[in-house]
Amino acid sequence: xxxVSQDPRHKITKRGQNVTFRCDPISEHNRLYWYRQTLGQGxxxxxxxxxxxxLEKSRLLSDRFSAERPKGSFSTLEIQRTEQGDSxxxxxxxxVSGLAGANVLTFGAGSRLTVL
Amino acid sequence: AQSVTQLGSHVSVxxxxxxxxxxxxxxxxxPYLFWYVQYPNQGLQLLLKYTSAATLVKGINGFEAEFKKSxxxxxxxxxxxxxxxxxxxxxxxxxxxxGGFKTIFGAGTRLFVKA
Numbered sequence: 001x002x003x004v005s006q007d008p009r010h011k012i013t014k015r016g017q018n019v020t021f022r023c024d025p026i027s028e029h030n031r032l033y034w035y036r037q038t039l040g041q042g043x044x045x046x047x048x049x050x051x052x053x054x055l056e057k058s059r060l061l062s063d064r065f066s067a068e069r070p071k072g073s074f075s076t077l078e079i080q081r082t083e084q085g086d087s088x089x090x091x092x093x094x095x096v097s098g099l100a101g102a103n104v105l106t107f108g109a110g111s112r113l114t115v116l
Numbered sequence: 117a118q119s120v121t122q123l124g125s126h127v128s129v130x131x132x133x134x135x136x137x138x139x140x141x142x143x144x145x146x147p148y149l150f151w152y153v154q155y156p157n158q159g160l161q162l163l164l165k166y167t168s169a170a171t172l173v174k175g176i177n178g179f180e181a182e183f184k185k186s187x188x189x190x191x192x193x194x195x196x197x198x199x200x201x202x203x204x205x206x207x208x209x210x211x212x213x214x215g216g217f218k219t220i221f222g223a224g225t226r227l228f229v230k231a
Binding site for chain 1: 162
C-alpha cells in the first residue's frame with residue numbers, strides 16, 4: 001500500500017489554459033474526495049465519489065471544473081480556462097465505507113497549482 | 117449545516133509547556149469530530165477522532181481531545197510540547213448533517229514551539 005498518490009505535485013500554467021490532476025487512492029478505498037486549500041485556510045470540499053458515482057459537488061465547483069472516476073479507481077480533476085483565483089493546493093483523499101459519516105480520510109500530498 | 121470554528125490562527129508555546137488548541141462545532145445532530153495534523157510539506161494525517169464512544173479521545177504523539185456537548189467543543193491538548201509538534205492542526209466535522217459523507221474542516225491553527 002503506497003498511500004494516496006497525486007500527480008503532478010506542482011503545476012504552473014498561464015491563465016486560460018486547461019490543467020488536469022490525477023489521484024490514485026488506496027486500492028481498498030471506495031470513496032474518493034477532492035478538496036482545495038489556499039494559504040491560511042483549511043481544506044474546502046469540492047466533490048466526492050463513491051466507487052465511480054459522483055455523489056456530491058460543492059457550489060464552489062464552477063462549470064470550469066470537472067471530476068471523473070471512470071472505473072472506481074483513480075480520479076481526475078480538470079480545470080478549464082484557468083483563472084488566477086484557481087491558484088491553490090488541490091488535495092485528494094480516500095476512505096472506506098464505514099460507520100455512517102465517520103469517514104477517516106487518508107490524504108495525498110496534494111497538487112499545487114499556480115496560474116500566472 | 118455543520119461547521120467548525122478554530123479559535124486562534126496561531127498558537128505559540130515553549131517546549132515542555134501545555135498545548136491547547138481550541139475547536140468549537142455547530143451541529144444539530146451528534147457529530148463525528150476529528151483532528152488532523154499537517155506537517156510542513158506533507159499531507160494531512162489523522163491525529164484522533166470522536167465517534168460517539170468515549171468522550172475523551174486519545175490520539176497519536178500524546179495528543180488527546182475531549183468532546184463536551186454542553187460547550188459544543190472538541191479542544192485538543194498535549195501535556196508537554198515537543199519541537200516536533202510544530203505543524204498546522206485542523207479540526208473537522210462529518211456526519212449525515214453535513215450532507216452525505218463529506219468532512220468539513222476548520223481554518224486551522226498553526227502551532228509554534230519555542231526552544
